[in-house]
Amino acid sequence: MMTSSLPRLAVFDMDGTLIDSLPDLATCADWLLSQYGLPGITPAAVRPMIGDGVAVLVSRLLDHAGPAAARIDRPEAIARYMARYTPHSTDRSRSFPGTVAALAALREAGWHMAVCTNKPVAAARHILKVMDLEKWFVSVGGGDSFGVRKPDPRHLLGTIEQAGSTPARAIMTGDHHNDVASAIGAHVPVVFARWGYGRPEMEAGATVGADSITELPHLAGELRPA
Numbered sequence: 001m002m003t004s005s006l007p008r009l010a011v012f013d014m015d016g017t018l019i020d021s022l023p024d025l026a027t028c029a030d031w032l033l034s035q036y037g038l039p040g041i042t043p044a045a046v047r048p049m050i051g052d053g054v055a056v057l058v059s060r061l062l063d064h065a066g067p068a069a070a071r072i073d074r075p076e077a078i079a080r081y082m083a084r085y086t087p088h089s090t091d092r093s094r095s096f097p098g099t100v101a102a103l104a105a106l107r108e109a110g111w112h113m114a115v116c117t118n119k120p121v122a123a124a125r126h127i128l129k130v131m132d133l134e135k136w137f138v139s140v141g142g143g144d145s146f147g148v149r150k151p152d153p154r155h156l157l158g159t160i161e162q163a164g165s166t167p168a169r170a171i172m173t174g175d176h177h178n179d180v181a182s183a184i185g186a187h188v189p190v191v192f193a194r195w196g197y198g199r200p201e202m203e204a205g206a207t208v209g210a211d212s213i214t215e216l217p218h219l220a221g222e223l224r225p226a
Helices: 022-035 043-049 054-069 074-088 099-108 121-130 153-162 177-186 213-223
Strands: 009-012 112-116 139-141 170-174 190-193 208-210
Touching: 009 153, 022 043, 022 054, 022 074, 043 054, 054 074, 074 121, 099 112, 099 213, 112 153, 121 139, 139 153, 153 177, 170 177, 170 213, 177 190, 190 213, 208 213
Parallel strands: 009 112, 009 170, 112 139, 170 190, 190 208
Antiparallel strands: none
């Protein structure tokens, strides 16, 4: 099959790109610290910790807590966090304004769509299903789907292959330097989601930046013309 005959594929990061998941991630983070008798944490403090998967988030939480957290078994803390977060992952999390309209416009233009997230794939699918977003995506590549995860480009490449497309027909959208790095490594144009959680300097290397997900259908068409 010729590459040009394959569908164009828009790949999205999840937390901070499709979904404002900070409220539930932060609530669970505060709960976890309380279980160990440690001081609580604010959503503003949790925000920059997001993007590298649950294990790194929990490690950062314990580092933030200081010497008092040194005695804590980290694998056990990760397991406790996931056990608490999974059933509460959609309590207050919502898709960003304009997300459904943007996905609808992309589909109308003939795009296929996929998710590439460092979240475990089961947790990602659960959230997408509960939020009625799963129907938009032909593939979900989680942090445990391919043995590697962003910023390793093989995570993005695996998601693209799983979706039945090719890097030459794909674009990536994300709010973190992991998204930018994985896209650069996969030779895929990348849109930096300025509406998400990433710091402004994380946009370095992105093909283009966007202030709202509503800009995606237009930008996608420019990056990968039909």
